[in-house]
Amino acid sequence: MSLLDVRDLTIRTGDGRDLVSGLSFSVGRGERLGLIGESGSGKSLTTLAVLGLLPDGMTATGSVELDGTQIVGASEKRLVDVRGRAAAIVFQEPLTALDPLMRVGRQLAEPLRRRRGLKGDALRKAVAEALEQVRLPEPGRIARAFPHEISGGQRQRVALAMALACDPGLLIADEPTTALDVTVQSEMLVLLDTLVGERGMAVLFVSHDLAVVSRVTDRVLVMKDGRAVEDGTVRDLVRAPRQAYTKALVDSARKLESALDLGEPR
Amino acid sequence: MTAVLELDSVGHTYRGSAAPVVEDVSLKVDAGHSLALVGESGAGKTTLLRLLLGLAGPGTGTVRFDGDPLRLGDREQMRRFRSAVQCVFQDPYASLDPRQRVSRIVAEPLRSLGVATGAAAHAKVAEALEQVGLPADAASRYPHEFSGGQRQRIAIARATVCDPRVLLADEPVSALDVTTRVKVVDLLGELKRERGLTIVMVSHDLSVVAALCERTAVLERGRVVEQGETRDVLGSPEHPYTRRLLDSVPRLPV
Numbered sequence: 001m002s003l004l005d006v007r008d009l010t011i012r013t014g015d016g017r018d019l020v021s022g023l024s025f026s027v028g029r030g031e032r033l034g035l036i037g038e039s040g041s042g043k044s045l046t047t048l049a050v051l052g053l054l055p056d057g058m059t060a061t062g063s064v065e066l067d068g069t070q071i072v073g074a075s076e077k078r079l080v081d082v083r084g085r086a087a088a089i090v091f092q093e094p095l096t097a098l099d100p101l102m103r104v105g106r107q108l109a110e111p112l113r114r115r116r117g118l119k120g121d122a123l124r125k126a127v128a129e130a131l132e133q134v135r136l137p138e139p140g141r142i143a144r145a146f147p148h149e150i151s152g153g154q155r156q157r158v159a160l161a162m163a164l165a166c167d168p169g170l171l172i173a174d175e176p177t178t179a180l181d182v183t184v185q186s187e188m189l190v191l192l193d194t195l196v197g198e199r200g201m202a203v204l205f206v207s208h209d210l211a212v213v214s215r216v217t218d219r220v221l222v223m224k225d226g227r228a229v230e231d232g233t234v235r236d237l238v239r240a241p242r243q244a245y246t247k248a249l250v251d252s253a254r255k256l257e258s259a260l261d262l263g264e265p266r
Numbered sequence: 267m268t269a270v271l272e273l274d275s276v277g278h279t280y281r282g283s284a285a286p287v288v289e290d291v292s293l294k295v296d297a298g299h300s301l302a303l304v305g306e307s308g309a310g311k312t313t314l315l316r317l318l319l320g321l322a323g324p325g326t327g328t329v330r331f332d333g334d335p336l337r338l339g340d341r342e343q344m345r346r347f348r349s350a351v352q353c354v355f356q357d358p359y360a361s362l363d364p365r366q367r368v369s370r371i372v373a374e375p376l377r378s379l380g381v382a383t384g385a386a387a388h389a390k391v392a393e394a395l396e397q398v399g400l401p402a403d404a405a406s407r408y409p410h411e412f413s414g415g416q417r418q419r420i421a422i423a424r425a426t427v428c429d430p431r432v433l434l435a436d437e438p439v440s441a442l443d444v445t446t447r448v449k450v451v452d453l454l455g456e457l458k459r460e461r462g463l464t465i466v467m468v469s470h471d472l473s474v475v476a477a478l479c480e481r482t483a484v485l486e487r488g489r490v491v492e493q494g495e496t497r498d499v500l501g502s503p504e505h506p507y508t509r510r511l512l513d514s515v516p517r518l519p520v
Binding site: 038039151152181182183184185186189208209210211212214215234235238248249250252253254255256257259260262 | 477511
């Protein structure tokens with residue numbers, strides 16, 4: 001059985017518009033899937049629906065089965081039990097994902113305390129270990145810092161450490177490197193790939209950037225206007241897109257990239 | 267040939283901060299040679315752009331416009347400067363007044379610079395909107411009725427309506443989807459060719475830089491580490507930081 005099984009998912013607004021329609025996909029244990037699409041394609045809403053985090057006024061129908069639990073229509077109590085343990089999420093903007101008034105160490109301690117029942121010295125040690133895992137230098141200093149006192153790349157590493165803290169079966173990453181500088185993005189992608197690989201974790205990686213996705217996952221699903229357009233390996237989609245929309249995406253990315261292939265310099 | 271814009275050994279330190287954000291930066295913007303300022307967060311790109319825009323004066327060094335030092339208090343010079351140098355910002359959602367119709371937004375430089383009013387202004391706005399590929403009825407609508415890419419076109423129309431020589435653009439396509447990004451890059455290229463516009467662009471996106479700018483300056487922690495023709499700087503980088511930037515760009519599988 002798949003770790004995540006989404007069947008015929010539809011997400012509707014209060015005034016009856018469908019933002020996601022009839023979406024189906026699945027992710028097995030240890031598997032990785034990329035959701036590709038542009039603004040308004042419904043990819044982020046899909047990840048929120050997987051965790052039962054849809055904003056007020058939006059309703060999901062269909063089925064989202066996460067680690068054996070039906071998320072659609074589940075009670076908040078049930079959802080709290082599933083989140084973090086079955087699946088955890090890293091968002092695009094780490095500054096909004098972290099509490100600005102709480103020191104980084106305390107925020108990271110929260111899931112460790114709740115899920116692993118640690119306290120006192122054992123908890124402090126676990127926090128330091130979690131920060132070391134995401135290759136943060138001086139974990140002691142970072143733990144005492146407030147989010148605004150560390151860089152954007154460091155904040156995103158903290159957010160990743162929090163998501164990994166409960167050892168979830170599925171890591172959801174929603175544009176986790178879009179807000180980062182290109183060199184920092186590159187380091188973050190390597191880190192994510194390594195940590196997830198070591199743990200045999202499944203990944204649902206959301207991005208608008210095919211090249212970024214290809215660094216983490218082979219299999220992708222292209223979305224447009226809330227519907228699945230086509231799926232396959234990045235390599236196949238890039239070489240021979242079957243749908244016009246995928247072709248347009250690939251052509252745009254190729255066209256931008258080709259500007260960098262500068263002929264005979266100097 | 268006199269450079270349109272020039273930074274001569276410019277340094278700047280923000281109040282309350284010990285270290286300078288930019289130090290000893292010298293750059294020239296020649297007509298017809300678009301320039302990219304490339305670098306990561308904290309490199310000083312935005313500070314340089316503020317200096318080039320005349321929004322602040324440098325702590326040390328000189329900013330020159332058409333060969334003369336830029337005097338922020340000189341109204342006559344600043345008027346000439348504003349009609350020659352216009353700008354486009356990164357976020358098309360924050361840079362357009364939501365309560366004004368597009369016609370009024372685009373006509374703003376014409377009003378404030380006293381270039382044209384009434385029917386003449388109307389004609390120039392219509393022409394600018396057409397140039398950026400927006401439908402004629404766009405003029406009577408409000409910003410919220412447009413997508414991000416269309417909004418950036420409106421911002422470009424506003425910046426080009428008074429026929430400036432230089433367009434300063436701060437990450438003009440970073441907030442856009444990739445298919446939209448290509449179209450806006452194409453539009454900027456067209457404005458360069460057809461209107462002789464010179465672009466000075468701040469960007470971290472090297473492919474956009476390569477597509478639009480003849481010259482590139484790479485900034486690292488407030489200093490220019492490498493500058494020259496884009497095909498040289500990005501084609502065979504000499505500074506290790508430039509190489510690192512290029513190596514970090516994610517590429518599609520072949």
